Amino acid sequence: MSRRALLRSxxxxxxxxxxxxxxxALGLGELDGLFRLLEPDSRxxxxxxxxxxxxxxxxxxxxxxxxxxxxxxxxGAAIMVTRRWGEDFLPLVSQxxxxxxxxxxxxxxxxxxPALGFGNGPxxxxxILYGLLPILRxxxxxxxxxxxxxxxAARGMGMAPLQVLCQVELPLALNVxxxxxxxxxxxxxxxxxxxxxxxASTLGxxxxxxxxxxxxxxxxxxxxxIGLLAVAVDSLFEQLQRRAPGTxxxx
Amino acid sequence: MSLPLRSNRVIPLLALLALAxxxxxxxxxxQPNRIAPGSGLGLLAALGPVWALLLTGLLLACGLLxxxxxxxxxxxxxxxxxxxxxxxxxxxxxxxxxxxGADLPYARVGIGAGCWSLLFLLGLLLIELQQRLGLSRVxxxxxxxxxxxxxxxxxxxxxxxxxALLREYQSRRSQFAAALxxxxxxxxxxxxxxLLFGGAIALLLxxxxxxxxxxxxxxxxxxxxxxxxxxxxxxxxxxxxxxxFPALQQLNIRGIGWAPALLALIAxxxxxxxxxxxxxxxxxxxxxxxSARGMGMSPAQVFxxVRLPLAMPLIIEGVRVTSIQAIGLTAVAALIGAGGFGxxxxxxxxxxxxxxxxxxxxxxxxxxxxxxxxxSLLGEGFSSGARR
Amino acid sequence: MIELRNVSKLFxxxxxxxxxxxxxxxxxxxxxxxxxxxxxxTTLRMINRLIAHSAGSIRIDGRDxxxxxxxxxxxxxxxxxxxxxxxxxxxxxxNIAVVPRLLGWxxxxxxxxxEELLHLLDLxxxxxxxxxxxxxxxxxxxxxxxxxxxxGDPDILLMDEPFGALDPITRESLQNELLRIQAxxxxxxxxxxHDMDEALKLxxxxxxxxxGRIVQxxxxxxLLAKPANAFVENLLGGQERGLKQAGLLRVATLMQVLTTAAxxxxxxxxxxxxxxxxALSLMLWHRCSSLPVVDEQGRQVGVLRLxxxxxxxx
Numbered sequence: 001m002s003r004r005a006l007l008r009s010x011x012x013x014x015x016x017x018x019x020x021x022x023x024x025a026l027g028l029g030e031l032d033g034l035f036r037l038l039e040p041d042s043r044x045x046x047x048x049x050x051x052x053x054x055x056x057x058x059x060x061x062x063x064x065x066x067x068x069x070x071x072x073x074x075x076g077a078a079i080m081v082t083r084r085w086g087e088d089f090l091p092l093v094s095q096x097x098x099x100x101x102x103x104x105x106x107x108x109x110x111x112x113x114p115a116l117g118f119g120n121g122p123x124x125x126x127x128i129l130y131g132l133l134p135i136l137r138x139x140x141x142x143x144x145x146x147x148x149x150x151x152x153a154a155r156g157m158g159m160a161p162l163q164v165l166c167q168v169e170l171p172l173a174l175n176v177x178x179x180x181x182x183x184x185x186x187x188x189x190x191x192x193x194x195x196x197x198x199x200a201s202t203l204g205x206x207x208x209x210x211x212x213x214x215x216x217x218x219x220x221x222x223x224x225x226i227g228l229l230a231v232a233v234d235s236l237f238e239q240l241q242r243r244a245p246g247t248x249x250x251x
Numbered sequence: 252m253s254l255p256l257r258s259n260r261v262i263p264l265l266a267l268l269a270l271a272x273x274x275x276x277x278x279x280x281x282q283p284n285r286i287a288p289g290s291g292l293g294l295l296a297a298l299g300p301v302w303a304l305l306l307t308g309l310l311l312a313c314g315l316l317x318x319x320x321x322x323x324x325x326x327x328x329x330x331x332x333x334x335x336x337x338x339x340x341x342x343x344x345x346x347x348x349x350x351x352g353a354d355l356p357y358a359r360v361g362i363g364a365g366c367w368s369l370l371f372l373l374g375l376l377l378i379e380l381q382q383r384l385g386l387s388r389v390x391x392x393x394x395x396x397x398x399x400x401x402x403x404x405x406x407x408x409x410x411x412x413x414x415a416l417l418r419e420y421q422s423r424r425s426q427f428a429a430a431l432x433x434x435x436x437x438x439x440x441x442x443x444x445x446l447l448f449g450g451a452i453a454l455l456l457x458x459x460x461x462x463x464x465x466x467x468x469x470x471x472x473x474x475x476x477x478x479x480x481x482x483x484x485x486x487x488x489x490x491x492x493x494x495x496f497p498a499l500q501q502l503n504i505r506g507i508g509w510a511p512a513l514l515a516l517i518a519x520x521x522x523x524x525x526x527x528x529x530x531x532x533x534x535x536x537x538x539x540x541x542s543a544r545g546m547g548m549s550p551a552q553v554f555x556x557v558r559l560p561l562a563m564p565l566i567i568e569g570v571r572v573t574s575i576q577a578i579g580l581t582a583v584a585a586l587i588g589a590g591g592f593g594x595x596x597x598x599x600x601x602x603x604x605x606x607x608x609x610x611x612x613x614x615x616x617x618x619x620x621x622x623x624x625x626x627s628l629l630g631e632g633f634s635s636g637a638r639r
Numbered sequence: 640m641i642e643l644r645n646v647s648k649l650f651x652x653x654x655x656x657x658x659x660x661x662x663x664x665x666x667x668x669x670x671x672x673x674x675x676x677x678x679x680x681t682t683l684r685m686i687n688r689l690i691a692h693s694a695g696s697i698r699i700d701g702r703d704x705x706x707x708x709x710x711x712x713x714x715x716x717x718x719x720x721x722x723x724x725x726x727x728x729x730x731x732x733x734n735i736a737v738v739p740r741l742l743g744w745x746x747x748x749x750x751x752x753x754e755e756l757l758h759l760l761d762l763x764x765x766x767x768x769x770x771x772x773x774x775x776x777x778x779x780x781x782x783x784x785x786x787x788x789x790x791g792d793p794d795i796l797l798m799d800e801p802f803g804a805l806d807p808i809t810r811e812s813l814q815n816e817l818l819r820i821q822a823x824x825x826x827x828x829x830x831x832x833h834d835m836d837e838a839l840k841l842x843x844x845x846x847x848x849x850x851g852r853i854v855q856x857x858x859x860x861x862l863l864a865k866p867a868n869a870f871v872e873n874l875l876g877g878q879e880r881g882l883k884q885a886g887l888l889r890v891a892t893l894m895q896v897l898t899t900a901a902x903x904x905x906x907x908x909x910x911x912x913x914x915x916x917x918a919l920s921l922m923l924w925h926r927c928s929s930l931p932v933v934d935e936q937g938r939q940v941g942v943l944r945l946x947x948x949x950x951x952x953x
Contacts, residue, residue, distance in 0.1 A: 038487060088259065088260045088261050089260075089261055091379065091382035091383065092261055092375065092378060092379045092382060095378050095381075095382055096375065096378060099378065099388070099391075099620075099623075102575055102619050102620055102623045103616050103619055103620075104575070104578060104579025104580075104582060104615055104616070104619055105579060106579055106582045106583055106593065106596070106612075106615070107579070107582065107596075107612040107613075107615045107616050107619075110596045110599075110600070110608050110611065110612040111608070111609070111612050113600060113605065113608055114605040114606075114608055114609060115364070118603075147722065147724070147727075149720060149721070149722035149723065149724040150724045150725070150726060150727070151724075152689070152720060152724055153718070153720060153723070153724025153725070153726075153784075154724070154726070155689060155713070156687060156689055156713055156718035156720070156724075156797075157713060157714070157718060157737050157738050157741065157787075158709075158710045158711065158712070158713030158714030158715075158716075158738065158741055159710070159737075159741065160710050163741075168726055168728075171728050172726075172727065172728055186474075186475050186477075189477055190477030190478055190479065190480075193477050193479040193480065194478075194479055194583060194586075197586070197597060197600050198600060204479055207479055207480075207483045208586070210483075211507075211586055211587065216486055216487050216490060216506065219483040219486055219487070220483060220484070220486075220487055222479075222480070222483060223479070223480040223481070223482075223483030223484045224480075224484070226476075226477050226479060226480035226483075227476045227477065227480040227481070227484065230475050230476055230477050230480070231472070231475055231476065234475040
């Protein structure tokens with residue numbers, strides 16, 4: 001199959017990547033001979049301080065927790081500032097969401113240490129804080145791009161505010177919100193990997209440890225797993241986004 | 252946007268929050284030397300009653316001005332916020348003056364959480380005012396520059412010398428300069444190269460539209476790969492090449508260092524540039540091109556005199572996104588020995604030296620904001636030119 | 640019946656609607672007309688409480704609308720707007736079913752109702768029910784909009800320039816459709832437009848508004864005959880008033896009836912159900928001063944003379 005056909009392809013793609021990821025997480029440890037070729041002089045060529053599958057698990061847990069919290073907060077805040085009673089805060093919130101994304105995620109991660117210390121907690125905090133911005137920004141964009149006539153009609157038909165929100169606004173904004181969550185996840189998977197340097201246990205561990213000890217095999221193992229994780233999650237969301245309620249035309 | 256004709260609730264809330272944090276958190280902390288543990292000083296202890304009450308009064312005045320007038324007059328509030336912002340360096344100098352005598356030659360003053368919170372909330376207030384007054388984002392940048400200049404001047408006078416951040420800087424002056432130049436060099440090289448390649452790719456895609464979807468797909472695929480992974484994946488092949496060809500070693504191309512960093516940075520930078528350039532070139536209104544042709548312009552003239560100038564704002568937007576992204580990624584590249592401000596961050600993390608971490612992180616944020624402001628300004632200039 | 644008594648609306652310092660009183664009888668099609676910003680849309684929206692009025696009282700069938708929960712009120716009033724406001728993520732059928740669902744009708748009844756309305760609006764259910772709004776033409780979307788407004792079988796219908804964004808031909812066919820539906824259903828309709836031809840064609844009563852006040856309210860004929868002031872005259876099209884008035888009258892009202900049935904004939908002729916404006920146009924075109932009048936089957940039933948047009952009483 002050609003590369004383009006591969007990129008165009010459909011629902012099986014996330015499954016393929018997930019299968020590859022799991023195989024790699026479980027099987028990389030067995031490829032001693034292969035990695036020996038890379039680092040013939042090293043005593044160990046397979047990262048041994050923690051099982052890859054455990055690192056994958058805690059990496060995923062960190063990112064998923066952060067995504068849940070920042071989705072709730074981000075979408076919630078976007079809903080609040082687009083209501084009549086919260087519109088005072090709209091200019092500030094939307095501007096902060098846009099300026100905040102200018103700040104590199106590494107800087108946020110680094111500054112979490114003086115503020116909160118080392119470990120999983122501060123990493124999680126930084127991930128939530130930074131992951132919030134794309135979700136907030138997209139939710140705002142999604143909610144505000146809805147045709148005012150549609151909202152007027154919804155109210156004119158006699159829908160209660162909550163019905164307008166749940167039946168009209170959120171479904172219509174869903175695709176854009178999902179795109180925001182996807183961006184947030186992509187950034188956070190990368191940032192969580194760097195979180196190893198502030199004491200979080202993630203798939204970044206083998207890479208950092210390899211960089212410190214000069215062991216290319218470790219680096220490669222970590223890098224492969226991180227890359228596969230990011231691609232798998234991204235393609236999963238691509239599928240999800242395609243299944244979001246469209247406007248008929250998209251299908 | 253229509254702004255309601257009632258009092259503003261955002262400013263009082265921010266002012267109140269600033270007040271609460273200011274009084275609850277430490278304003279500064281003092282360490283007798285680098286190793287000794289620091290002790291925090293609250294607002295009152297750090298600045299004395301007069302200054303503390305003055306600060307409180309100014310913040311209250313901001314809130315009340317916004318709350319009480321039926322139609323908030325943002326001008327005076329802006330003046331107050333500016334005053335609050337500019338007193339920040341002075342208040343630091345004042346607390347140093349009060350607490351650090353000649354008996355403590357190695358004392359270090361850390362900026363406390365209260366001070367940082369005040370800075371952050373003042374920033375939010377400025378953003379709020381900028382939005383309400385309809386000012387450009389560049390204007391925010393201007394305020395930051397004025398603040399930085401004031402800080403620089405006070406530091407130059409020696410009044411801020413015991414500031415821990417400054418002490419870290421003093422002991423690493425040459426390293427700081429080296430980090431700045433290598434950071435800028437990497438970002439500049441990556442953005443420059445990807446502008447060149449990206450522009451070429453975009454032009455090729457104009458000619459061969461069938462390759463469009465695949466190319467963008469490939470570039471987005473690269474974009475999803477986390478930086479640490481991409482850096483890591485480049486190390487093995489590069490060190491193999493470097494081992495095979497000694498000529499590469501002469502150029503300092505190795506598994507680690509600037510070579511894998513630059514390669515990865517370019518790979519990441521291509522997507523925003525190619526995508527924006529393609530969109531920009533395609534979205535020039537067909538009627539404009541048609542009339543340019545109709546007036547007898549040659550294809551080259553149409554491109555250079557019509558298409559490109561009209562596409563410029565979007566292309567610059569691509570460069571803006573790319574530069575900000577590259578500034579952040581270069582910080583990560585310090586992990587593979589590419590230098591830059593990331594070095595300070597990771598050194599600081601290794602030694603648990605918080606001020607060193609801040610010394611690395613702050614300039615990265617400043618650089619990113621500067622790039623954002625600079626390219627926004629440039630983009631605005633071009634788009635107003637295009638509108639004329 | 641809808642009654643507005645001394646109703647005002649203030650937006651900040653500006654009076655969008657200034658102490659207007661108006662009552663719309665049950666089964667009447669009342670058109671609010673005026674230039675943009677005259678307060679006609681605001682008035683319409685105050686009736687279903689999309690905008691709260693600042694002063695005065697609005698009653699529907701004797702009940703003050705402020706006593707009714709706004710959502711309940713709106714579910715009982717059909718509402719159609721210019722840009723249709725169709726929900727883009729729902730099919731045509733689901734769009735029409737909005738109010739019945741809000742009212743909690745059983746599924747089978749909703750299905751029947753949707754089908755009935757699609758037939759009423761001349762949209763084949765098999766073809767249109769499952770389509771999305773983005774797949775419809777402007778005219779079809781507006782038909783769906785009207786069907787949706789009728790779905791809950793409301794007594795009152797509020798329409799805010801519903802045909803304003805359509806091309807002239809589609810607009811005319813939808814106007815005819817509305818007249819047909821109104822003849823069948825006899826709803827109380829308040830219709831906002833800025834197009835005088837549309838108003839003259841549809842209305843039982845025209846309410847002319849300017850700067851938040853009602854300038855004149857009358858039947859189309861009376862309005863044409865006696866415009867209250869220069870503003871109304873201008874709105875009626877100044878010099879074209881004569882033609883507009885002719886457009887309101889049927890040929891049958893002025894023709895000379897033939898006592899003996901004549902044979903079918905060729906050449907220029909006009910139907911008894913056409914209006915005098917069309918008759919005048921035909922006379923101008925064929926340069927003749929009289930036209931044979933025919934019935935639906937093409938049999939001559941009378942003669943229309945130019946003199947009759949000129950001599951008709953004011």
